[in-house]
Amino acid sequence: MTEATFELEKIIGQSLQSAFIDQTRYSSEIHRPQLIVNGEGKQVLPSLLEELINCKAFYISVAFITEGGLSMLKTALLDLDKKGIRGRILTSTYLGFNNPKVFKELLKLRNVDVRLTSISGFHAKGYVFKKENYISLLVGSSNLTETAMKKNYEWNIKFTSLENGELVQSFNNQYEKLWDEAVELSTSWIHKYEEVYNLQLQQKNQMKSFDMSCNQNDREILPNKMQSKALEQIEALRKKGAKRGLIVSATGTGKTFLSAFEVRNVQPEKLLFIVHREQILKKAQQDFKDILGGEDSEYGILSGTSKEIKARYLFATIQSLSKDETLNSFAKEHFDYIIVDEVHRAGASSYTKTIDYFTPDFILGMTATPERTDDFSVYKLFDYNIAYEIRLQEALEEDMLCPFHYFGVTDYEIDGKMIDEGTTIQDLVKDERVNHIINKLEYYGYSGDVLRGLVFCSSKKEARELAISFEERGIASASLTGEDSQAEREIQIGRLENGEISYIFTVDIFNEGIDIPKVNQIIMLRQTQSSIIFIQQLGRGLRKHKSKEYVAIIDFIGNYKNNYLIPIALSGDQTLNKDNTKKNTAETNYIKGISVVNFEEIAKQRIFESIKNTNLSSMKNLRDAYKNLESKVGRKPSLLDFMKYDSVDPQVIIDSKKTYPLFLEAIKEPTISPKNYANEVLFMLSMELLNGKRIHEIVLLKALINNETLTQKKFVDRLRSMGEKHDVATIKSVERFLNYSFFVSNDYKKYGNQPLVNLIDGEYQLNDHFKRLLVEESFKTEVLNVIEVAVMKNQKYDRTPLTIHEKYSRKDICRLLNWENDESGTINGYRLKHKTLPIFITYHKDEELTSSVHYADELLTPELLKWYTKSQRTLDSKEVKNIIDAEAQNVDLHVFIKKEGAEGTDFFYLGTGLIDKNTVIQELVTNNDNKTLPIVTMNIKLKNMVEDSIYHYLKIN
CATH class of the missing domain: 3.40.50.300 (P-loop containing nucleotide triphosphate hydrolases)
Structure with a gap:
C-alpha cells in the first residue's frame, strides 16, 4: 500500500466514523457521506457537476432521462471530451418514459457510450465517478431529469470509497453485468423504438381526449399568483387617489393578461390600450376578449389600416394615435382608463404628448425594463408609483416563465x-x-x-x-x-x-x-x-x-x-x-x-x-447607476438607498471617491460637502466601518450618536444580548479602534488627529468636536447613512471574528484578530501574535517576479493546499517552526488567499488550517541571479472546504 493510499484510507475511515458513529468527530468534508436534496444544503445538479468535471471516468445508471436533464450536463461533458475523458450511461425504456429524441441527443455525445437494458422494472439511479485514487458515488432517487436535478425533493447519498471497497465492488459487478447484457444505442434501434413510442403516444392522446369532459374554451381564465398580488396593489394605489401606476414585470410574465384582469375589475366605460407596434395590437385585443368576453363590436383597432375609434375597448398604435388630427378628435376625458405597453419608450415626444393630452381616471404603465441610459425617468412619469415589480429571477422561481x-x-x-x-x-x-x-x-x-x-x-x-x-x-x-x-x-x-x-x-x-x-x-x-x-x-x-x-x-x-x-x-x-x-x-x-x-x-x-x-466602477457606470436610482426614488438618493434598492454596492462608491459627498461632487451633483474635520471623520467611518465586518464599533457609535448613555458594562451587556463576542480582548480592540490608538500615524492624521470616542470613568463619550458637528443635520444624516449601510452589510458576516470565504484586508485582519495596532504594513511574513498566525497567499504570481518568489502554490483539493514559504527559509527558521508547530503550540493558523496581485488588497479567508507534517520538505530554488536558495514546502489541511465558486475561480488559468 502506497503512502498516499494509506493516508486516503485514514481520511475515508474518519469520514465514515463521523457519518455513522459520532457526528462530532472531525473528518474531511469532501469524503464525508452526505445527504443531497434539492432545497436546503446542496442541490443535486451542482453536486453532480462538481463530481463530473473532476473525474477520470464516469458511469451512470438511470431509468429516466429527459432532454432538459441531459442538456444540463452537456457543457461539462464537452469539456471532458476535450480532455479525453470518457464515460458510460446505462438506461432503459421502462414505462415508455424516455422520448426517442433524448436517445438521439445521447448519440451526439462523442465521449459517452450508451446502452439500453431490457431488465424488467429497471429503476436504478446511480452516478459513479472514478477519481485519481478513489471512487465517488451518488446513489438515491434522482433520475437524469431537470426536475430531479433542481426542483423535486430528492434523497441521495454521496460517499467515497477506495476501489477495493466491498460496496463499490458490488456496484461495479452489477453495472458490468447489466452493461454486458444491454443493447448498444444506435440509430437503427432508435428508429424501431420511435415507431412503438409514437403508437403508444397516439393511444394515450386518444384516451386523454376522450376523458376530457369540459371544453377548455369555456373555462374562466384566472390570474396567477403574481397577477393577483399586482391587482391588489394597483387597487390600493387607486384607492389612495393615485392617478398613475407602473408595473415592472419580466418579459413573458403575462403583463397583458394582468392589465385585462385589472380592466375586468374596474369596468371602465372607455379603455385605451397603447402599443408601439401594429403587430402587437391584434394579440392584445384577443387576450382582452378571452378575459373580458363581450361582443366583437366592443373592440376596436386604431392603426395605419384601421380606424375603429368608437369601440369601448380601443387598441391603438402610438404612431396613429399621436397625430394631431387623431388626438384632437377625442375629448380629453374620453377614456376612463389608459394602459401604456412597453412604457419605457414613453420618453419619445409622441408618448409624452399623448399622455399629457388625456385626463383619464387612471393610467397604467407596463414595462420589463424601466432603466434608461438617457435622462428620461419612467418612474417620474408615473409619479414614482410602482404598483408591482417582478424581475427575471423571481419570475423563474414562481414558474411564470x-x-x-x-x-x-x-x-x-x-x-x-x-x-x-x-x-x-x-x-x-x-x-x-x-x-x-x-x-x-x-x-x-x-x-x-x-x-x-x-x-x-x-x-x-x-x-x-x-x-x-x-x-x-x-x-x-x-x-x-x-x-x-x-x-x-x-x-x-x-x-x-x-x-x-x-x-x-x-x-x-x-x-x-x-x-x-x-x-x-x-x-x-x-x-x-x-x-x-x-x-x-x-x-x-x-x-x-x-x-x-x-x-x-x-x-x-x-x-x-x-x-x-x-x-x-x-x-x-x-x-x-x-x-x-x-x-x-x-x-x-x-x-x-x-x-x-x-x-x-x-x-x-x-x-x-x-x-x-474592466473598470466596473468607472465614473460613467457609477453616474448612470446614480441617475437610474434617482429616477426610481424621485429624489437625490442617499448612500443607504443604493443598498435598499439593490443598486451599486456602496463600498464600490466609497472605494472610488472616499466619501459619498465627494462622489456626488465627482459626478457633478449638488451637495453640501463636509469640510476639514467633518470630512475627516466621514472619511474614517466610510473607509473603515462601512464594510460592516464587525458590528461592535457600529453598535457603540450608533448609540452615542443617538445620545444614549453607554457605560462599558452596558455595552458588554448589549453585545451579550445580541450573541456577539464580548471578551476583554474584543472590547479593548473596539476601544483602541475608536480612540485611534490602533491606527498608524498617517491614518491618525487623515482621520482627524483626535480620538473619535473616549472612555471616561467607565462611560463612552464622543469627542466634543464630533458632537458639535452632529448638530448639523446634513452631516448627521451622512454619518447615520454610513452606519446603516454597515448594519446591513454586517448581516452576511458570522458572529465569529472572521467569516469563511469573505474577503479581508491585512488591516481588517489585525483589527478582527484583536491585535493592539495596525501592523498591515509589516505582516507580509508570518507574524505570530496572540496565538494567531495569518498566512497570505497570492495564487497566481506575477510572471515578472524573480524565481525566488515565484512558487507553485496549489489547491490540490478544496480541502488541501500545497504551500511554499518565502525563499531563504529553512526548517530551522523560527517563523517556519512556528507554522509547523502551530497545532502543538495551540496557535490558530489563518489562511488567506487571492488570485493575483492586481486584485487589490483583500484576500479570501479560507479558515484555519493544520500542517501535514509528513509533507514538510526543505528544497532548493534558483533565482534570476543563478543563486541557489532554500525554501520549505508543506501541505495545509483546511478545516473548511473552499466553496465551489472560489475554488474554480482560483484554479482557472
Missing part, C-alpha cells in the same frame, strides 16, 4: 485568434465559422419536435449572409432587419411559427415587442452591449408554450471587452462589485427554478479576463 438553459460557448478561432470586436465581416461569415456555429447548435439542441430559432447578429450584412449560408446547408432560414417592411416581418414570423423555416437571423428589431411563444432556441452571435438588451433578447424565448419544456440560449462568447456584462445580466446583480461578478461566473446556482447557466471552460476564461480588464 419557460425555463431556459443558457450555454456560454466558445466562438470560432481564426488562425489561433478568437473572434473579437475587430473581426471583419468576411471572417464572421466564412465557411469555417458557419460550420462551427452549426456544430454547436446541433450539439446543444432544443426542446420539442420542431426547431424554431432566433439568431441575433452583429450587423445586417452578417444576418443576411449567415441566413444564406444556412440555407445552402439545407437549414431553412430567413433574415430580417430594420430595412424589411412590417408585412415581410409578419410573413417570416408566420413561416417560423409554422415550421417552414428553422431560423430568423436579425439585428436588434426583435429585442422587444415581438411575441413568438414557440421559439425554442435563441442564438447570440454578437457581443453583449448592455445587460438590458441581453435580457430583452433572452426574453424572446421565455414565453411558455406546450411545444417546449425549455428554451436553449446559445451565446457565442468571443474575446470581447464587454463579456463581463454576461454574468451581470444573468444574475441581475447591479452592485458593480468585481467579486460578485466573478462569483456569478464561477457559480451559477443563483438561477432559480429549473433554469441553468453553464459556460464552456474557455468561454468562462474569456469572461474572467474581461472582468479583470
Whole structure:
C-alpha cells in the first residue's frame, strides 16, 4: 500500500466514523457521506457537476432521462471530451418514459457510450465517478431529469470509497453485468423504438381526449399568483387617489393578461390600450376578449389600416394615435382608463404628448425594463408609483416563465485568434465559422419536435449572409432587419411559427415587442452591449408554450471587452462589485427554478479576463447607476438607498471617491460637502466601518450618536444580548479602534488627529468636536447613512471574528484578530501574535517576479493546499517552526488567499488550517541571479472546504 493510499484510507475511515458513529468527530468534508436534496444544503445538479468535471471516468445508471436533464450536463461533458475523458450511461425504456429524441441527443455525445437494458422494472439511479485514487458515488432517487436535478425533493447519498471497497465492488459487478447484457444505442434501434413510442403516444392522446369532459374554451381564465398580488396593489394605489401606476414585470410574465384582469375589475366605460407596434395590437385585443368576453363590436383597432375609434375597448398604435388630427378628435376625458405597453419608450415626444393630452381616471404603465441610459425617468412619469415589480429571477422561481438553459460557448478561432470586436465581416461569415456555429447548435439542441430559432447578429450584412449560408446547408432560414417592411416581418414570423423555416437571423428589431411563444432556441452571435438588451433578447424565448419544456440560449462568447456584462445580466446583480461578478461566473446556482447557466471552460476564461480588464466602477457606470436610482426614488438618493434598492454596492462608491459627498461632487451633483474635520471623520467611518465586518464599533457609535448613555458594562451587556463576542480582548480592540490608538500615524492624521470616542470613568463619550458637528443635520444624516449601510452589510458576516470565504484586508485582519495596532504594513511574513498566525497567499504570481518568489502554490483539493514559504527559509527558521508547530503550540493558523496581485488588497479567508507534517520538505530554488536558495514546502489541511465558486475561480488559468 502506497503512502498516499494509506493516508486516503485514514481520511475515508474518519469520514465514515463521523457519518455513522459520532457526528462530532472531525473528518474531511469532501469524503464525508452526505445527504443531497434539492432545497436546503446542496442541490443535486451542482453536486453532480462538481463530481463530473473532476473525474477520470464516469458511469451512470438511470431509468429516466429527459432532454432538459441531459442538456444540463452537456457543457461539462464537452469539456471532458476535450480532455479525453470518457464515460458510460446505462438506461432503459421502462414505462415508455424516455422520448426517442433524448436517445438521439445521447448519440451526439462523442465521449459517452450508451446502452439500453431490457431488465424488467429497471429503476436504478446511480452516478459513479472514478477519481485519481478513489471512487465517488451518488446513489438515491434522482433520475437524469431537470426536475430531479433542481426542483423535486430528492434523497441521495454521496460517499467515497477506495476501489477495493466491498460496496463499490458490488456496484461495479452489477453495472458490468447489466452493461454486458444491454443493447448498444444506435440509430437503427432508435428508429424501431420511435415507431412503438409514437403508437403508444397516439393511444394515450386518444384516451386523454376522450376523458376530457369540459371544453377548455369555456373555462374562466384566472390570474396567477403574481397577477393577483399586482391587482391588489394597483387597487390600493387607486384607492389612495393615485392617478398613475407602473408595473415592472419580466418579459413573458403575462403583463397583458394582468392589465385585462385589472380592466375586468374596474369596468371602465372607455379603455385605451397603447402599443408601439401594429403587430402587437391584434394579440392584445384577443387576450382582452378571452378575459373580458363581450361582443366583437366592443373592440376596436386604431392603426395605419384601421380606424375603429368608437369601440369601448380601443387598441391603438402610438404612431396613429399621436397625430394631431387623431388626438384632437377625442375629448380629453374620453377614456376612463389608459394602459401604456412597453412604457419605457414613453420618453419619445409622441408618448409624452399623448399622455399629457388625456385626463383619464387612471393610467397604467407596463414595462420589463424601466432603466434608461438617457435622462428620461419612467418612474417620474408615473409619479414614482410602482404598483408591482417582478424581475427575471423571481419570475423563474414562481414558474411564470419557460425555463431556459443558457450555454456560454466558445466562438470560432481564426488562425489561433478568437473572434473579437475587430473581426471583419468576411471572417464572421466564412465557411469555417458557419460550420462551427452549426456544430454547436446541433450539439446543444432544443426542446420539442420542431426547431424554431432566433439568431441575433452583429450587423445586417452578417444576418443576411449567415441566413444564406444556412440555407445552402439545407437549414431553412430567413433574415430580417430594420430595412424589411412590417408585412415581410409578419410573413417570416408566420413561416417560423409554422415550421417552414428553422431560423430568423436579425439585428436588434426583435429585442422587444415581438411575441413568438414557440421559439425554442435563441442564438447570440454578437457581443453583449448592455445587460438590458441581453435580457430583452433572452426574453424572446421565455414565453411558455406546450411545444417546449425549455428554451436553449446559445451565446457565442468571443474575446470581447464587454463579456463581463454576461454574468451581470444573468444574475441581475447591479452592485458593480468585481467579486460578485466573478462569483456569478464561477457559480451559477443563483438561477432559480429549473433554469441553468453553464459556460464552456474557455468561454468562462474569456469572461474572467474581461472582468479583470474592466473598470466596473468607472465614473460613467457609477453616474448612470446614480441617475437610474434617482429616477426610481424621485429624489437625490442617499448612500443607504443604493443598498435598499439593490443598486451599486456602496463600498464600490466609497472605494472610488472616499466619501459619498465627494462622489456626488465627482459626478457633478449638488451637495453640501463636509469640510476639514467633518470630512475627516466621514472619511474614517466610510473607509473603515462601512464594510460592516464587525458590528461592535457600529453598535457603540450608533448609540452615542443617538445620545444614549453607554457605560462599558452596558455595552458588554448589549453585545451579550445580541450573541456577539464580548471578551476583554474584543472590547479593548473596539476601544483602541475608536480612540485611534490602533491606527498608524498617517491614518491618525487623515482621520482627524483626535480620538473619535473616549472612555471616561467607565462611560463612552464622543469627542466634543464630533458632537458639535452632529448638530448639523446634513452631516448627521451622512454619518447615520454610513452606519446603516454597515448594519446591513454586517448581516452576511458570522458572529465569529472572521467569516469563511469573505474577503479581508491585512488591516481588517489585525483589527478582527484583536491585535493592539495596525501592523498591515509589516505582516507580509508570518507574524505570530496572540496565538494567531495569518498566512497570505497570492495564487497566481506575477510572471515578472524573480524565481525566488515565484512558487507553485496549489489547491490540490478544496480541502488541501500545497504551500511554499518565502525563499531563504529553512526548517530551522523560527517563523517556519512556528507554522509547523502551530497545532502543538495551540496557535490558530489563518489562511488567506487571492488570485493575483492586481486584485487589490483583500484576500479570501479560507479558515484555519493544520500542517501535514509528513509533507514538510526543505528544497532548493534558483533565482534570476543563478543563486541557489532554500525554501520549505508543506501541505495545509483546511478545516473548511473552499466553496465551489472560489475554488474554480482560483484554479482557472
